[in-house]
Amino acid sequence: MRQHNLSIVLQMIHFYGSVTRSQLTSSTGLNRSTISDLVSELEQLGFAHETEGASASGVGRPSLVVTPSTNVVSFSVHPEVDATTVGLVTLSGKVIKTVRVPMGQSPTAEQSVQTATNAIAELRKELDPTQRIAGIGVAIPGQVRVSDNVVRLAPQLGWVEVPFGSMLSQATGLPVFVDNDASIGCMAERNFGAARGFLDVVYLFAGSGGIGGGAIVNGQQLRGASGYGGELGHVRIGDSNSVDYSGLSGTLESMVRRDDLLHVFKMYSATDQELDQEIQSTKSNEATKILRKQIDALGAGISSYVNIFNPEAVILAGFLTSLFNFDPDRLLDAVKTGSLKAAQERVVVRNGELGDETLMVGAAELAFRGLLENPSDAQLVPVKKSR
Amino acid sequence: MRQHNLSIVLQMIHFYGSVTRSQLTSSTGLNRSTISDLVSELEQLGFAHETEGASASGVGRPSLVVTPSTNVVSFSVHPEVDATTVGLVTLSGKVIKTVRVPMGQSPTAEQSVQTATNAIAELRKELDPTQRIAGIGVAIPGQVRVSDNVVRLAPQLGWVEVPFGSMLSQATGLPVFVDNDASIGCMAERNFGAARGFLDVVYLFAGSGGIGGGAIVNGQQLRGASGYGGELGHVRIGDSNSVDYSGLSGTLESMVRRDDLLHVFKMYSATDQELDQEIQSTKSNEATKILRKQIDALGAGISSYVNIFNPEAVILAGFLTSLFNFDPDRLLDAVKTGSLKAAQERVVVRNGELGDETLMVGAAELAFRGLLENPSDAQLVPVKKSR
């Protein structure tokens, strides 16, 4: 009971950034005195601060403002083909620092662990001794067994059955939580981005490694029996023989390919921004044709997800945002054509808001989860290494 | 707190049919004395009975057995093209009686309400005066806005924007809860059938009106923003131009059609049993070809759902069970081919267990839901009409 209420209050503080005590009372339904008690406990635990926020928003005594502590932090790790990115995120969901370490070749798991460990050690040095660390969240472009943090298959990285969690935990002495990158992105957009407040969300992310997805069902992350759920890129939408990065044919991922766009623009590699500029300014018929084909395929995929999930929002990320921006009406029309009238009527299709920070914010959430669910028993690690 | 614990205990009694008090203590984690208190409250509320079950299962004092009361009942209504079926179900999930009223033509909503009202009145007469009614659950072959029990579209019945819930409630004086038939079927199989105990389930049902579906995600029914979620039949799996009953092309429903099978067997109409007999005993090449094509399409659809939901079980119902039985290996191979290695490894494909009773049991669950979630405040209606 107490644990549950503490958790609810801390989550509100965490997600909203800062809340007044009166907001807490009204949305939890708990008594003023109870909220007072809970907040002071959270303050004592070092998770929140109370300040006399100069809100002056109306009649009556102004309510105290509760803000999440910046003394509680998590690290985020995102191994990619060409780089490993490490970030430092506070409990308030703010990314304090990001370090991107370019890698010559597609890194092995060992190399990635080493790179991340070094970067984390550096970041750790800069931390204030009063700060405490919740853990490390890792975003993997591939399938992850969440229960024991094992990467089952990450096609681009060439990782198979890699116990990344235990490796990184061993190297850093910190608790590690690993999950699929798109699932993490979905959670981030729901908690802090374009899907904030929605209970039913479909998220589609496309990068150089294919299409990933995630879903929020009734407010909860879709995980599935082992944590592989939400592979929305590997869903069959046509009879095409083109195969995706996992060898499945006719899937969304096989038909909406970043490489095809790079090819038509004669680019070898490009950032999403560079690619977007080409897309939005193109006058080539050939490029337009390919773009339209991809938009139609994307629309067909989204339609299916609208029928399946009846979501309030479909969030696009990666270069899918460029497809959407190129011809929004075409995409929306395709969605409309392919989905049931009732299911589509409330759905909003929009681009993600978090951009580059998505995975940093989201991965950190993994590490904060335990703390948020059970604040009083949270195991935080002091900045100074204990050994 | 109290409400929550009462709810948990009553749900266990409801789902397991009968439980010993010691089982309740161990699986809830509550104290013996607390369980004793909760059970006696449920007994006083008239939802459960305690008996000295002659279990004699081991050393120690034998635990009392708690069984759900047969004095609490719900009605189930299932309007179809050729008939409206009404059932009487107890809190223990047992179907006491089923009345199938054949309808000459596809009934209007008014006709269906009238038929159901009459049948319910008849059943009500036979009830014991000590019994109480939780309400009426309605299974609709179409899309239902759950919030206000409005049938948005039921293609076979030709119903559009029909406020079936309020109509039936008006006519009977009982609370009415309406939902999609396949969603209801899914819930029934999870609570009492082949998917019992699973947290992640995909359910596919096929009848004369097309393919419906449902899903359980992390133990919760997939409903979506408005309750239209789980339309698993209307998902695009190919480029075919054949359209389904909702006008969408290339969908699972458009490729796995009961009518095509009836046609090849030169049947005009048939029960699922009759159709199954033809299928299992056929030696026709043409029929085999069609069956294989449908099995492959079904396999492709299931593959997608395995990738999306990473379920523990995929449950088939309606004539899909016949397809599965005709060539189980072919279907399983198709699933294997089309889905990700990690996602497919734990999944079980099996037929539903509840058969004809599925919708009766499941629809009644809708009416029991409020009672199960808040036993102490449940509003039950006595058998005798109050007015």
Place this chain on the structure above:
DNA sequence: GAGTATATGTTGCCCCAACCAACAAAACCA
């Protein structure tokens, strides 16, 4: 600027509901 209305923080007390410990009861075993 004094008085009033409104909203919130604070404090002490109450009460519900789960827990605990001790005892009783009903099975099995030697």
Place this chain on the structure above:
DNA sequence: TGGTTTTGTTGGTTGGGGCAACATATACTC
């Protein structure tokens, strides 16, 4: 028959949220 084990029962304890009364800080009114 007595010992062991498991469960039901009872009375007392305790944790934690609710409540009422009071204090405090703002806006509004004249």
